[in-house]
Every structure is written in C-alpha cells, then in structure tokens.
Amino acid sequence: MxxxxxxxxxxxxxxxxxxxxxxxxxxxxxxxxxxxxxxxxxxxxxxxxxxxxxxxxxxxxxxxxxxxxxxxxxxxxxxxxxxxxxxxxxxxxNSVDYEKKAEAYRQKTGAYIELDSNPLWSVFDKVILFLNDLRSKKYILSWQLDKMMPKRDTVQLAYLYFIPKPHKAGTPLRPIVSSMSMPTTGISKFLDKLIRPIFDKHARSTTIIDGVDLIHRLEAYTTNGHLIPKTYLCTFDITDLYTMLPQEESLDILIEFLLQYGYQKVQNIP
Structure with a gap:
C-alpha cells in the first residue's frame, strides 16, 4: 500500500x-x-x-x-x-472558471433553482399513491405495477452537473441532468417501451437515424428527381433543448400524436 x-x-x-x-x-x-x-x-x-x-x-x-x-x-x-x-x-x-460558467448557465436559462429542502420523499410518496390508485382502478396490471414501483433503498434526487467541452473554443460546459434513480424513473422506462415503437413506426419517414441512413435518403431523394441546383440543405441546433423541455406542453404534444394515429389505449392501458 x-x-x-x-x-x-x-x-x-x-x-x-x-x-x-x-x-x-x-x-x-x-x-x-x-x-x-x-x-x-x-x-x-x-x-x-x-x-x-x-x-x-x-x-x-x-x-x-x-x-x-x-x-x-x-x-x-x-x-x-x-x-x-x-x-x-x-x-x-480552473474551478473558479467552472463555477462562473455554471452560474452563467443557470442565470441564462432560468430553469433551475437551488432547493431549500430535499423533496425526494415527498415525490416518492406521491408516486406510490399514484401507482396504487392506478392499480386499484384496474388501469394497470400487477406485473406492470411492479415494473414501475420505485424502490426506497435505491431512489435518489435528480441533480444538475456540468462536463467540459474542450473541443470547442473557450471550453464551454455541457449541462447534464442526472435522473436515472428518481422515483419516476420506473414509470418513464415503462412508458418508453410502450410508446417508442409507436413513434418509430409513424415517424420513420421523417427521421434520420445516422449518417448511413442520411446517405440512403439522399440517394433516394436524388433518384426521385428532388435534388436540383436550387435545392437547399439546412441544419440547425436547438440550444439547451433536453434540459428545458416544457413538461406540460410535451405531454399535450404526445397525447395529440397518439390520438392522431387512433391510439386511445396502448396495450389496453388508457
């Protein structure tokens, strides 16, 4: 030693x-x-x-x-x-430089506040009550309840941290929200398995998976005669998208998407 x-x-x-x-x-x-x-x-x-x-x-x-x-x-x-x-x-x-950049990000977005107390167990209790209520009304089955039920000994409060991007000028910081052990994580994973196949099915024609898929799409685009000298190819980036998605609006869009394709229920879950 x-x-x-x-x-x-x-x-x-x-x-x-x-x-x-x-x-x-x-x-x-x-x-x-x-x-x-x-x-x-x-x-x-x-x-x-x-x-x-x-x-x-x-x-x-x-x-x-x-x-x-x-x-x-x-x-x-x-x-x-x-x-x-x-x-x-x-x-x-430099740690001072890190703190300044992190604070500048919080000030810019206005999406995060410093908590005076830990709301973990309050959120945990609400999730338990919500899931038990769904089960008592027979909206979900017993095995589905078990899949989504959080475990008291493993849950953690979500938190924000930053990692540097030295490949960019000035070494900016990338914000990361760690929520892998939140009381709602089980619900999120379960819903993802239900809804993602539906999204992939109906949004495939307008989704580019990777670089190879992009090449194939461009080849088909050219074959169909759409690629002409006046064609413009554009790219864009949305700043701070994943850390600032409006939750209520996102849920409204998801409901609208499901109803548009006739999904009142997904695997018998309303």
Whole structure:
C-alpha cells in the first residue's frame, strides 16, 4: 500500500507540474500577444479560458482517480478534474472558471433553482399513491405495477452537473441532468417501451437515424428527381433543448400524436 501511495503521489505531482507548465505557456503567450498588441495597436482575441491539461482516461484507473481527487492537491491549486464531453479524456481546469460558467448557465436559462429542502420523499410518496390508485382502478396490471414501483433503498434526487467541452473554443460546459434513480424513473422506462415503437413506426419517414441512413435518403431523394441546383440543405441546433423541455406542453404534444394515429389505449392501458 505504501508503494501505491508513493506511486500515486509521484503521478499527482507530475500532473501538477504539467499544469504549472501549461499555465506558464499560456502566460507567456498572453504576454507576447499583449506586446504585439501594443506595438501594432490591433485588437487581439483573448485566449482565456483554455484547457490547462488533458489527461487520457486510459492512463488513470479508479484508484488513481480517487486518490487524485481526494488528496487535496487539486483543491489547493484551485483546480477541478472532470471527464470531458465526447473526447474520452479527463480535463483539469480552473474551478473558479467552472463555477462562473455554471452560474452563467443557470442565470441564462432560468430553469433551475437551488432547493431549500430535499423533496425526494415527498415525490416518492406521491408516486406510490399514484401507482396504487392506478392499480386499484384496474388501469394497470400487477406485473406492470411492479415494473414501475420505485424502490426506497435505491431512489435518489435528480441533480444538475456540468462536463467540459474542450473541443470547442473557450471550453464551454455541457449541462447534464442526472435522473436515472428518481422515483419516476420506473414509470418513464415503462412508458418508453410502450410508446417508442409507436413513434418509430409513424415517424420513420421523417427521421434520420445516422449518417448511413442520411446517405440512403439522399440517394433516394436524388433518384426521385428532388435534388436540383436550387435545392437547399439546412441544419440547425436547438440550444439547451433536453434540459428545458416544457413538461406540460410535451405531454399535450404526445397525447395529440397518439390520438392522431387512433391510439386511445396502448396495450389496453388508457
């Protein structure tokens, strides 16, 4: 165990040295840019914030990560260790910068508030009462009740956290809402298995699954004579879609979709 601690301590110190080296490089870069700016009197683009150091995930195992995060060396240096979005590496950045970006996101969206108390058990009790009521009215069967019933020893309150996107300029943060262990998770999974096949069936003609499917669609589009010199192909992105979907409106759209295709019940469930 002593050898392991020595190794991890050495590894941590090496990472800290890499961080300081990168900081020094950034400082030198900014100083040079500032000097060139003074000489040329031209506006320059600020290079901050940028990645301090990226650590390949494969180079750290769970024990090393736990030691690195709990040893206090990152905290003393005001650094934060996070797994990155998509690129498969760990990112060590400035914790103050993280907090500023997270707060800016909360202010921008207005979709999240800090709770004064934990509503977990209140939500848990409401879900239990709701499911038992459905069962007593024979809207669902016993096995369906068991599928959706939350387990007291495994439920957790949903929470919001952020992961960095170092492949984009300024290293923005991606918001993630973790709700995999909510009291309503069982209901969500059960409804997904019921409704998703219906959606896939009726929305397949207007849905692109992946890149290969896109190529096949374009080939068919061309064969049918729709692709002409005046054809415009457009893409768009919706900012913060999945963390800001209006729940009531989403339910109304889902009901409208089911009624449009004649589904008053799904597998005998109204």
């Amino acid at each position: 002593t050898l392991l601690k020595c190794y991890l301590s050495h590894y941590t110190n090496r990472l800290i040295r890499q961080i300081r080296y990168k900081e020094a490089c950034v400082h030198v870069k900014l100083v040079r840019q500032h000097r060139r700016h003074l000489l040329s009197k031209q506006q320059i683009v600020d290079a901050y914030p940028q990645i301090i150091v990226d650590v390949p995930k494969i180079s750290l195992n769970r024990i090393q990560l736990d030691y690195l995060s709990k040893s206090g060396k990152l905290q003393k240096g005001n650094y934060i260790l996070r797994e990155t979005d998509k690129s498969g590496i760990f990112h060590i950045g």
